[in-house]
Amino acid sequence: MNVLIVYAHPQPRSLNGALRDFAVRRLEAAGHRVQVSDLYAMQWKATLDEHDAPERDPREPFHASLDSKRAFAEGTQSADIAREQEKLRWADTVIFQFPMWWFSMPAIMKGWFDRVYAYGFAYGVGEHSDTHWGDRYGEGSMSGKRAMLVVTTGGWDSHYSARGINGPIDDLLFPIQHGMLFYPGFDVLPPVVVHRTGKVDAARWDAITHTLGGRLDTLATTAPIPYRRQNFGAYDIPALTLKDDVSPGQTGFAAHLA
Numbered sequence: 001m002n003v004l005i006v007y008a009h010p011q012p013r014s015l016n017g018a019l020r021d022f023a024v025r026r027l028e029a030a031g032h033r034v035q036v037s038d039l040y041a042m043q044w045k046a047t048l049d050e051h052d053a054p055e056r057d058p059r060e061p062f063h064a065s066l067d068s069k070r071a072f073a074e075g076t077q078s079a080d081i082a083r084e085q086e087k088l089r090w091a092d093t094v095i096f097q098f099p100m101w102w103f104s105m106p107a108i109m110k111g112w113f114d115r116v117y118a119y120g121f122a123y124g125v126g127e128h129s130d131t132h133w134g135d136r137y138g139e140g141s142m143s144g145k146r147a148m149l150v151v152t153t154g155g156w157d158s159h160y161s162a163r164g165i166n167g168p169i170d171d172l173l174f175p176i177q178h179g180m181l182f183y184p185g186f187d188v189l190p191p192v193v194v195h196r197t198g199k200v201d202a203a204r205w206d207a208i209t210h211t212l213g214g215r216l217d218t219l220a221t222t223a224p225i226p227y228r229r230q231n232f233g234a235y236d237i238p239a240l241t242l243k244d245d246v247s248p249g250q251t252g253f254a255a256h257l258a
């Protein structure tokens with residue numbers, strides 16, 4: 001299969017750099033074709049602004065989504081955005097790898113989503129009716145593709161457990177996995193999270209790469225996180241709240257799991 005790794009770490013000689021190299025070797029050895037978007041090495045522009053729609057009328061106020069829509073539809077987006085969209089079309093599976101920085105992804109990767117996910121490409125897709133609220137949350141331009149996070153954290157496993165001080169890791173990753181990956185249609189695989197990275201000796205490295213290697217070997221067969229799909233009966237439209245008989249009494253992120 002075709003695998004795109006979108007990768008954000010400023011230092012190639014880091015734990016993340018070593019894990020990225022491990023992943024590329026493992027995937028290629030299994031016969032997959034791999035592309036890496038190494039965002040720091042590419043000097044990826046993180047900010048979405050008027051330069052992303054170079055043909056826009058400069059006399060008009062810049063509008064982040066409408067200018068994105070026009071530039072995407074007319075084929076006039078900046079070249080770096082179009083290249084990343086082409087990699088997404090090419091990929092069967094996309095891996096997003098990053099160190100957790102302030103409970104989320106590094107800003108450079110957030111800027112990749114802000115810019116590459118153009119209006120008409122990743123959102124604003126599909127019809128709206130009484131039974132269908134656009135192609136999103138389980139449908140959309142990334143339908144049929146798989147996505148997986150590979151995340152390193154300084155905090156320990158227990159800090160991210162159900163009652164841990166940092167909050168449960170599934171909750172922290174929900175906006176990324178559900179909001180940024182499931183939204184445009186990806187099947188989202190459970191993440192590979194490497195905790196407590198302050199101490200990684202040879203034995204730890206072996207354990208980490210054993211786990212990561214196993215997950216890379218089973219990219220095509222691992223069951224995705226069972227998020228509920230928007231247009232298939234679980235939600236009232238247009239309120240987009242769960243119907244009363246779905247996850248009754250449950251609130252919060254976990255209610256959106258089947």
Ligand code: FAD
Pocket residue numbers: 009013014015016017018099100101102103104152153154155156197198199200201205
């Ligand atoms: P490195 O610092 O490169 O290495 C970590 C360990 O791996 C070291 O023991 C090192 O010896 C070993 N190692 C390095 N290279 C290799 C190699 N080639 N082979 C084998 N072992 C190697 N943590 C949280 O939990 N939550 C947060 O919200 C959070 N916010 C942060 C915000 C910022 C701005 C920063 C800088 C850090 C934050 N952290 C946070 C910590 C951060 O998540 C970790 O520092 C990061 O995940 C470690 O990954 P790294 O690739 O940078 O590791």
